[in-house]
Amino acid sequence: MEVILTALVISAGIALAAAGITIIYMSTETFNFAHASFTTIGFFVVYNMLLVFGGSPYYYFIFAAIFTGLVGVAVYLTVNRWLIKRGADMVTLMMSTLGVDLILFGLINQWADIIRDTIPGSSPRNFLLRTIDYPVAEIGGTTVYARVPISIAIVILIIIGLHTFLTRTKFGIAMRTTIENPTLAKIMGVNTEMVYLTAWFLGGALAGLGGAVLSMIETGSPQVGVRYIVPLFAGSIVGGLYSVFGSLLGGFLIGLSQQIGIYVLSLWVGTFINAYKPVIPLVIMVVALLFFPEGLGALAEKYLARRGVKK
Amino acid sequence: MAIVIPPFLIEILLTLGIFLIITVSLNFEVGYAGIPQFGRVLTVLVGAIVAAAIPGRLLVLMAGITVEFRGEEIVPYGAEYANHLVNFRLVDQINTQILGVNPGLSIVMFIVTLILAAIFGAIIGYLTSYPALRLREAYLGITLLAFGDALQLIALNYDPLVGATQGVFVPNFFLWVGATQTSAKIIAILIVAALIYVLVHFWVNSPFGRSLKAMRDSEQAAEVYGKNVPRLRGYTLMIGGALAAIGGALWVIYTGSMDARTFNRLTWTFWPWAFMMLGGTGSHKGMLVGVFFFALFRYLIFAYKGVLEPFIPISIQWLEYILIGLIIVLVSMFRPQGLLPEKPRTLLPKERVEELAKASA
Known part of the structure; x- marks a missing residue:
């Protein structure tokens, strides 16, 4: 039970941040390596504001999202926009985000x-917000903390909102x-610059939010994003890279299989x-x-199409 | 070998030698064949594992060294070799009793280790051609990156191989040199790096190198001219993997110990990318410029740390990341061709090409 609850929270975090990668990739064709740091920024905004203002960490989730979204915008304006205008290829775009x-x-x-030096009693290289979470319910002897719901x-909310x-x-x-078609959109008078900017904001914000969610379960440190970047990419790729909802699904699949799969395996073959x-x-x-290069999103669409459900 | 390299040069030459090998191997795959190799650490780590796991075991078997392990006298060539209680005594015995008194054997074993590293690196490199034939661009990059990470995890957790997080010691092939062994190691590294540099120079200017470039620029055109693209990609990954593995092996031979934690993707994949981009992707001389510039630059920041520190609000340790990041960003934004760009090569002398161009115009 404990395992499932932990897995749910981690999966939610991965799913959100993976959706961020997908949004940025879809609109600007940039595989964003900086998502690792974006996620870490989510962790640190929550931690820093909690240290300064106190209260519940959940108050600061929105700030984590907004701040990271603005970092995303800054990255777009300084680096990404220039490269896209120059027609840089996919690998150059990817390297620049690295x-x-x-x-x-x-x-x-x-x-x-700076946090370590200015705030006494803080441990920015190893912090755990899990311990200050509130218990909200009990299922079969396992305490459910607020982080799960x-x-x-x-x-x-993100699914409905998006x-x-x-x-x-x-x-x-x-x-x-x-x-779908940048040239056509431009002809029709769509401000594509604004679209890319929004995509980077949303992508950054989702990463920050994902980081904030993860900070409630994972030990925080500056390295946390570096560890999470591969599951994030995995979630986004499994989701198909061209569907935000696919990558949310992919993130959940990755998170759940990582957490629950390893638990099952450890019962089966041993804890090593x-x-x-x-x-x-x-x-x-x-x-x-x-084997499924088009990803979960496309698979789900095919399934729905077969069942006669229209998009 | 009584040459003594001054200490300040050791740091620079070490970075130069090791990273020249790795960057050249990376450029071979990225610059010449157009494979986005984001998993360079994979074969570097293969080389390191080979150097840490095989020569020591071979020497133990050859000399029949026995140690006491869990109350029994055994010849530790299996999992026991990497046990942290056995390994340090064992490698010490190997060093002092066999390698230290036997220069000929030391040199032979050194060369054998590098050859083994290259062979294993080539095998693993060839295996990665399975996805490399099926995926394109960024997807392939991410997959290769995943392979690198996966091998690091295995090396970190599977202790019979190279002692997992405890690490193992690597036999010292230069103990017989005596007090100047660090200099000897650096010289050996530079010799290998120079050999590889020259070898790759000839490779990339051979018909093979030209067909790689053709493949990079247009796979279809290369295929039309009868080039077997899948085979070319496979060979590229094999050669690149072998070279990078030699780099990894040399690194652990130099440091004398193998710790899988140090083989992260930042140092062994992304740094070489930064050097390569700085020097000029696809330009062989550019690699030398990129790595040299970097080795010097890195040394200077650390050497003048005390002088710099009062003037900047960021500690040097983090400044290094920021500067490497800035180099990558600025190079990709303002000088994507690098400091020493790749020059188009003509098969005929320049004058002849110009003549022909005039005649046809």
Whole structure:
């Protein structure tokens, strides 16, 4: 039970951040390595604000999202926009975000040092917010903490919000048009710059939110994003890279299979296998790439189409 | 070998030698064949594992060294070799009793280790051609990155191989040199690096190298001219893997110990990418420039740490990441061709090409 609850929270975090990768990839064709640092920034915003203002960590989730979203916008304006205008290829775009990631990684470490030096009793290289969570219910002897319903609620809210935004608002529809055919969108008078900017904001915000959710269960440190980047990419790729909802699904699949799969395996073959937990997303990702390159999103669509459900 | 390298040069030459090998191997795959190798650490680690796991065991078997392990006298060539209670005594015995008194054997074993590393690196490199034939661009990059991470995890957790987090010691092939052994190691590394540099220079200017470039620029065109693209990609990954493995093996031979934690993707994949981009992707001379510039630059920041520190608000340790990141970003934004860009090569002399161009115009 404990395992399932933990898995749910981690999966929610991975799913949110993976959706962020997908949004940025869909609109600007950039595989964003900086998502590692974006996620870490989510952790640190929550931790830093908690240290300064106190109260419940959940108050600061929204700030984590907004701040990381603005970092995303800054990355777009300084680096990504220039490269897209120059028509850089996919690998160059990817490399440039790697450079950004290293810069952010250095800055986050400096930030951690500043927290350590200015706030007595803080431990920015090893903090655990799990311990200050509130118990909300009990199921079969296992205490359910607030992080479980809250993280699920955030994912549901994001799904509803994004769906409404993308299908019911004019700008959301313009955004989808730009993703499908940028040239045509420009001809129709869509401000594609604004679309890319929004995509980077949303991508960053989702990463920050994912980081905030993960901070409620995972030990925080400047390295946390570096560890999580592969599951994040895995979630996004398994989801098909061209569908935000596919990547939310993919994130959940990766998170659940990583957490629950390793638990089942450890019962079955022995606890030594626990150390290989990070291999699971790698395997799923490689299998997905080699055998279902179009991803879960496309598979789900095919299934729905077969059942006669229209998009 | 009584040459003594001054200490300040050791750091620079070490970075130069090791990373020249790795960056050249990376450029071979990325710059010439167009494979986005984001998993360079994979074969580097293979080389390190080979150097840490095989020569010591071979020497133990050859000399029949026995140790006491769990109350029994055994010849430890299996999992016991990597046990942290046995390994340090064992490698010490190997060093002092066999390698230290036998220069000829030491040199032979050193070369054998490098050859073994290259062979295993080539095998693993060839295995990665399975996804490399099926995926494109960023997808392939991410997959290769995943392979690198997976091998690091295995090396970190499967202790019979190289002692997992405890690590193992690597036999010292230069103990017989005596007091100047560090200099001897550096010289050996530089010799190997120079050999590889020259070898790759000839490779990339051979018909093979030209067909790689053709494949990079247009797979279809290369296929039309009868080039077997899948086979070319396989060979590239084999050669690149073998070279990188030699780099990894040399590194652990230099440090004398193998710790899988140090083989992270940042140092062994992303740094070489930064050097390569700085020097000029696809330019062989550029690799030398990129790595040299970097080795010097890195040394200077650390050497003048005390002088710099009061002027900047960021500690040097983190500044290094920021600067490497900045180099990557700025190079990809403003000088994607690098410091020493790749020059188009003509098969005929320049004048002849110009003449022909005039005649046809």
